[in-house]
Amino acid sequence: MQIKLKIWRQKTAKERGKFDTYEVDANPDMSMLECLDVLNEGLMQQGEEPVAFEHDCREGICGSCGFMINGVAHGPQPATTVCQLTMRHFKEGQQLVIEPWRAKAFPIIKDLIVDRRAFDRIISSGGYVSVSTGSAPDGNAIPISKEAADESMDAAACIGCGACVAACPNASAALFTGAKMTHLGVLPQGVPERHLRALRMVTQMNEEGFGGCTNIGECTGVCPKAIPLGVIAHMNRDYLSGSWIERDKTVAVLEPTSDWT
C-alpha cells in the first residue's frame, strides 16, 4: 500500500524545523515504526539523513516511542503505542502527518525525538517508597486485598511515554504524576509517605513547566495503557490533604534542565 508521510524534520534543538513529505510502499502487516525503517533505508540509499525517532523494545512496554499521527498521540488505534500500530489501520494513499510531542517541558532534540527527563525528575522528587535494600519484612506479612493490588497495577502500568502530555491542550503531566501516586498510594507500603509524596511530586511537576489539569480527558483517551482518569482525582485528593497535613515541611525541587553537556 502507498502511504504519504509528512514528517517534522529538525536537525537540532536550536535549528528551525519544517515538514518534509515522503512516499512509502508499506505492507499492511508492518508496524508504523517498521514503515519508518523502510523510509529510512530508502533515504540512506539516496545519501540523505534518516528520520530520527525514539524506539527500543518495539513491543509496547518500554515507553521509548511515540509521536503524533494526524494530531493524535500514538495514532488512531486505542491503547496502542506506535511500535504496535500496524499499517492495516490506514487506507491506501492516505497522508499521515507525523510530528513530535509538543510541550514546553519536552524540548525537541532532533526530528521526532524529545527530551523527557522532566518525568524522571518527577519520580525522583518522591515517586518511590523509601525502603533501602535489606530492610523488608516477609512478602506476605502485610496482606493486600486483590482489589487494591489490581487498582495499584492499573496505575502502575504507565510506561512514561509522554503521550498524555502531548495530547493535553495544557501540556499537563497530571495523568503521569497521578498514576505513580495511585500506584503507590493504594498499597499499604506507600501510605506513610502518601501526603508528602503528593506535595513533592506536584511541586516538581509544576516547576517543570507542565500545564495545569482542567479535566479534559484527552490524556486517558490516547494513553497506550489506558490509565484511568481517576488517578488525577487521587492526586488532587492527596495534594489537598497533604498541603494541610505536611504544611510545616519545606519542599525542595530538582533544577529542571534541558542541557546535555
Place this chain on the structure above:
Amino acid sequence: MELNSHIPAGPIEKKWDAARFDLKLVNPANKRKYSIIVVGSGLAGASAAASLGELGYKVSCFCFQDSPRRAHSIAAQGGINAAKNYQNDGDSVYRLFYDTVKGGDFRAREANVYRLAQISVSIIDQCVAQGVPFAREYGGTLSNRSFGGAQVSRTFYARGQTGQQLLLGAYQALERQVEAGSVTMFPRSEMLDLIVIDGVARGIVTRNLVTGKIDTHLAHAVILGTGGYGNVYYLSTNAKGSNVTASWRAHKRGALFANPCFTQIHPTCIPVSGDYQSKLTLMSESLRNDGRIWVPRKAGDKRSPSDIPEAERDYYLERRYPSFGNLVPRDVASRNAKAVCDEGRGVGETGLGVYLDFSESINRLGKHMIEDRYGNLFEMYQRITDEDPYKVPMRIYPAIHYTMGGLWVDYNLQSTIPGLFVIGEANFSDHGANRLGASALMQGLSDGYFVVPYTVGNYLATTKLAPVTNAHPDARNAVSCVEQSISKLLAIKGKRTVDSFHRALGKIVWDECGMSRTAEGLTEAISKIRQLRDEFWSNLNVPGSAADLNQSLEKAGRVADFFELAELMCIDARDRNESCGGHFREEFQTPEGEAQRDDEDYSYVAAWGYRGYGNYPELSKEPLEFEYVHPSQRSYK
C-alpha cells in the same frame, strides 16, 4: 589463563554466609570517598546502583536510553521465581537450586546457583516493600503460577508485566538515590571503552549520544550490567538497542568471555511475517500453563485449525514428555517445534509455526479466567496478527530470547580484570546451558541488590588504588581508540546501510549457530562472517556526523562488535563437541533426538581471551564440579 572462581569452602548451604563474613567491609564514613561506575540501568544495573548509593558510595550510572526506566528488563512478561514455598507444594531453596542446575544441563556453577536460590526469597520481600503490585489472592496473600522446567508453583508475577513492575521498583529506588545525591545518572550515554590502568579497571569512555562528545569517567570500580547479546541474530525478542558493545570492549581489554555459544531460543514467539520485520515479539511462556501445543499429524495439512479433528492433531509435547507435557524447558520445547516444522507439519503461511491452543482451557475455566490471567498477552497477539486467540489458536515459533554466555566472573562477580564486576545477563554465571523461565529477573536482582554491594565493598577494602586523572596515558589512549573507531566508520562512505549488514549477519548466525549446529556449518559460517565483515568495513554507509545525535553511527559501532562476537560464538560452538541445553550439535544426540552431553570431556566453562582480530582466541577452562546434583541425562518424560 588460570581461572580462580573463588568459591568459598564448606557445605553449599553455608558458603554464602561464610563468604559474607569473610568479605572485608568499608567503614561507613569512608564509603563516600569511593566512586563506582555502573553501566546499564536494567534490573541488575539499577538495583546495584541504588543499593550502592544507599550504602553511601558515590555512584555514577550510565544508560544509552533517554531514561533508566527504558532498559530491556522492562519487557520481561511472565514472572520471577522464588523458593518461598507459599503454595505448600514441596518447594525449597534446595529444590530451586536443583531445578536450576538440572535445567541448565549441568553447565552452571553449583555454588552460584545455590546462592541465587537462597537470595530469591529476599528479592520478593524487597520488591513487595517497594510497592511492586504482585498478583494477589482474595485473602491478600501473594499469588503464584507455574513455569517451564519446574513441578512446583514458585513464580511471582504482576499480570504479564512482571519485568516492568520489578524494573520500576528498582528505577524508583535509583531515582530516590539520585534525589539524595548519592547517584548521578547519565542517560543517553553509551560506554565505548573500558579504561584499565595498572591492570585494574579504573573507568570508562562514553559518547554523549545527543552532542557526540567523548567523555572520560574515572572511578575505583566499574560494574557492567549491560545485558545480553541476542541481537547478534538481528531478529530477536531483545529491544532494538540491546547490544554487546560494553561487554565486548571490556573483552578486548582483557576480560574473558565465557560460553558465548550458549544462547536461548524461546519457544513461544509470534512467527516472522515479512522481510521488513524488525524484531520478534515474545508471548510469555506462562501461556503454556493453559495452552496446548499441537500441529497436524499429516505433513502439508493446510486445513484451518478448527477443521482438523482431535484425532488428526499431534500434541507432540504431551505425547513425548507425558510428565512435563507443555511445560518442558525452553530448549526442549524449541527444538521439538523446529523438528515438527522440519517434517513439513508446521502451520501458517510460512510453515514455520505451531499452534498454541486455548480452547480446552476456555471451555474448562471460562473465558473470563483466561482473560484475567493473560488478557494483555491476548490483546498484544491480536494487535500484531489481527487474529483473535480466544477463537483461533495462536501460532508461535521459537526465537532468540536470552544469552546465557557472557563475561566470565568469579563467585564475587568479578571478571578477569580486577575492579571490573559484571552482573545480570551480561555475565555468564548461573544458568548454565539453558535458563529456566522466570529466572532472569531473579538473577538480575540477586546480583544487583544482594551480591555485588558486598563484593565490591570487599574489593575496595582490600585494594590500594592510586589516584588517577583523565591525563593518564591509558585513559587518553582509550579516548583516542574510541575517536579513531568513530572516524573510521564515518570515513567508509560506502553504499550499504548498517541494518542491511546486520540483517545479513543475523541470518548467518541464525542458520548455523541457532537452534541446531554442526561443525561443518559453523566452519562455513565463520568464513561467511569474515567475508561480510570485510564488506562492512569497505562498503558501509553511515550518513551524518559524529557531532550530534546520529542513530546510524550508534548502530554501526554496535554491529561492528556483533561481527567479532558472532565469530567467537561459532568458534565456541564448534569447539564444544557435545550437545547441552540450548547448544544442540546435530552430531551429538541420543537415539530419541535429545541432547547428548559429554561430561567426561566438556564439563567446563569455556572462557575465551581476545588476541587481536583474526587471531584464534585463547581458551581457558574452568572445570565444573557437581558435588550435590549429580549429572544425569535430563529427563522430562
